[in-house]
Amino acid sequence: MIYLFYLIFYGFLLTAIVGLLASWIDRKVTARVQYRVGPPVLQPLIDIVKLLGKETLIPKGASKMTFLGAPLAGLASVILVSTLLWVNNVSSNSTFLGDLIVVIYLLTIPSVSIIMGGFASRNPLASLGASREMKLILGYELPFVLAVFVPVIKSGFSIRLGDILNYQLQNGVIIGSWSGFIAFVVVVMCIQAKLALVPFDIAEAETEIVGGPLIEYSGSGLAVYRLMKNMLLFVLPFFLMILFMGGLRFDGIHLLWGILKYVGLVAIITVIRNTNPRVRIDQAVRFFWGPMTVLASISVIMAFLGL
Amino acid sequence: MSMKLKALLKSPWVFHLSTGSCNNCDIEILDCLTPRFDIERFGMLLAGSIKHADVLLITGSCNRQSVIRLKRLYEQAPKPCLVVAIGECSLSRGLFMHSYNCPVPLDKIIPVDVYIPGCPPKPEAIIAGVVKLIEKVKKEKVESKK
Numbered sequence: 367m368i369y370l371f372y373l374i375f376y377g378f379l380l381t382a383i384v385g386l387l388a389s390w391i392d393r394k395v396t397a398r399v400q401y402r403v404g405p406p407v408l409q410p411l412i413d414i415v416k417l418l419g420k421e422t423l424i425p426k427g428a429s430k431m432t433f434l435g436a437p438l439a440g441l442a443s444v445i446l447v448s449t450l451l452w453v454n455n456v457s458s459n460s461t462f463l464g465d466l467i468v469v470i471y472l473l474t475i476p477s478v479s480i481i482m483g484g485f486a487s488r489n490p491l492a493s494l495g496a497s498r499e500m501k502l503i504l505g506y507e508l509p510f511v512l513a514v515f516v517p518v519i520k521s522g523f524s525i526r527l528g529d530i531l532n533y534q535l536q537n538g539v540i541i542g543s544w545s546g547f548i549a550f551v552v553v554v555m556c557i558q559a560k561l562a563l564v565p566f567d568i569a570e571a572e573t574e575i576v577g578g579p580l581i582e583y584s585g586s587g588l589a590v591y592r593l594m595k596n597m598l599l600f601v602l603p604f605f606l607m608i609l610f611m612g613g614l615r616f617d618g619i620h621l622l623w624g625i626l627k628y629v630g631l632v633a634i635i636t637v638i639r640n641t642n643p644r645v646r647i648d649q650a651v652r653f654f655w656g657p658m659t660v661l662a663s664i665s666v667i668m669a670f671l672g673l
Numbered sequence: 674m675s676m677k678l679k680a681l682l683k684s685p686w687v688f689h690l691s692t693g694s695c696n697n698c699d700i701e702i703l704d705c706l707t708p709r710f711d712i713e714r715f716g717m718l719l720a721g722s723i724k725h726a727d728v729l730l731i732t733g734s735c736n737r738q739s740v741i742r743l744k745r746l747y748e749q750a751p752k753p754c755l756v757v758a759i760g761e762c763s764l765s766r767g768l769f770m771h772s773y774n775c776p777v778p779l780d781k782i783i784p785v786d787v788y789i790p791g792c793p794p795k796p797e798a799i800i801a802g803v804v805k806l807i808e809k810v811k812k813e814k815v816e817s818k819k
Contacts, residue, residue: 393713402711409716412683416727419677421751423724576721584724584751 377449422585432486437590440479484579495578499569512662545668684716688726694733698760
């Protein structure tokens, strides 16, 4: 019963609220960087309510089940991930062994759902976007998983998120060590690609292939995708905070620190997004398989040596 | 007013379609997105795909080639969808009134909600036109309730 409460309250409601707020921060900061005023606070929520009220069109000849099911699969996996992360964060001893692996698996499913939706919508541009997304996953998963090894090694080879949190509670945050810092830089780059933001928004390039896999989505399908992306904007930085920065604690001054950590991470993501041009897909894959994988390997070796 | 329509008026995503204009109106539309006018503060975004759009901004004289595409795009737009005619050409065909290539004006082809005159209209005029559109939809809803 308590897990159902976690699923509905923490996993969905709280994550959605914080995610919508974070996407507003993202849009507002982008606007301020460009000397604009920017949208009002409730804008992301209004967008989603509006999209839910619109007509949902299904392209002729598209697979109806896959087309409408793909966004739901993505949203469901994001809710599951955020539930797992919250459970770990609230009571770090009550989770199961190997939840880190489950989280890494589930974090791939939003991208997979975008690929499914893109291919199901029977549009050449959507197929192009979906194939680019696929290449991008192949690119960033390798350095991402390598860099996630660092907290695992640091916390005495534990693949339980709770153990990683407890280790950081006693020995200081992992980002404080050299190997942790290098791994953190790599993971920030990877979540930029996972969130499909500039410079790695190749799959959805608005100005190039007009939204890529999302081109045929209208109404509720698009609303679910947008909600999924907004929630990812909370879940991925939160995952980073748990792995590298000691998570979010609720007692006294630590709550303020936790909020500052989160807002800082969102600010880093937004600044990267606003100061870079979009790269090509071959450049992105080369970037992830070249410098990022090398850096991640170095950090893993350094973690083994105890640096 | 229903929640659906209220939300629509607070975040109208516009799709921009040129049916054979001289590009002046299109540039003025893009001006609305620049820092000086910034229509994102009203929640408006320029949608790339017609499936994401709520408002169709149509410029140009509706020539024979583009009328087919115009009809197809209007059918593809998810309803409720509003139509705004921008510039003299889309209002009355302007200079091309007697051209063999522009048989009928825009509002004989699809229903138009708001007309914004000008050759080209200023960005201020376009924003004022969209504000009028929002007020018109609000009033229609109130009257239909009475």
